[in-house]
């Protein structure tokens with residue numbers, strides 16, 4: 001069955017601090033939802049409530065309509081990679097996975113399959129204390145997948161992964177969603193995250209700033225032009241007269257509020273030869289910082 005993650009007016013207070021303030025969003029099946037926030041914005045607190053590790057002050061965090069603690073067989077429904085994955089350093093990767101497999105009702109064949117799937121087959125019998133951060137992340141991903149859950153909650157899963165590992169993770173996440181699964185993923189690697197997510201939820205100071213498809217977020221953001229001409233001052237004045245908002249980076253003007261066609265015509269009308277005109281496509285990092293700082 002398709003499984004939805006829902007936060008409904010979720011609030012968490014620690015004394016006078018409101019860590020999470022009336023947060024609502026949905027992560028839908030068949031889609032990858034990015035959860036973005038600066039340090040201290042309330043991401044981890046939200047995810048912990050979702051996973052039954054912390055109790056909401058008010059509101060609800062639901063997986064398929066139920067609170068985590070009311071889920072039947074939670075490890076078969078939800079797999080999670082949280083920061084600082086837990087494995088005993090003296091245990092081998094295989095032993096760790098095998099002990100966790102008992103909880104998930106998974107057999108040895110599944111353990112072997114997952115060790116291969118996450119690329120740890122060669123290190124499976126080494127102690128995890130000797131694993132690199134990236135290898136520990138791979139083991140955490142394997143652990144999350146043990147019960148073959150429809151929902152994956154991944155908090156900074158790319159930590160410590162090399163470029164190959166990041167590409168592997170991207171494919172894993174996309175495939176999970178293609179197969180109808182629900183993925184909620186947080187990462188501070190925004191350019192990478194933008195390649196993998198369908199929907200975006202941005203949280204700042206405990207409150208949701210945006211929750212929408214990524215394409216819609218891009219569409220709602222003003223495109224920025226970069227224009228360089230022979231006489232920047234004259235060009236600036238002409239663009240402003242036509243309603244553009246202009247900033248400058250030395251010789252290059254940054255313009256919001258005009259199309260490239262309009263800017264080109266305005267420059268022509270002002271008799272300023274244009275040497276360069278480019279449209280900056282909105283990028284997640286830029287949009288995020290503007291929203292997170294506001």
Ligand SMILES: Nc1ncnc2c1ncn2[C@@H]1O[C@H](COP(=O)(O)OP(=O)(O)OP(=O)(O)O)[C@@H](O)[C@H]1O
Pocket residue numbers: 014017018019020037038039040041042043044045046
């Ligand atoms: N156990 C706690 N007791 C008191 N305050 C807390 C506790 N846990 C979190 N907070 C506060 O709640 C706010 C949100 O913290 P949270 O860890 O959820 O942020 P975050 O977005 O996950 O940050 P990071 O990216 O650094 O993990 C912060 O102001 C933090 O100091």
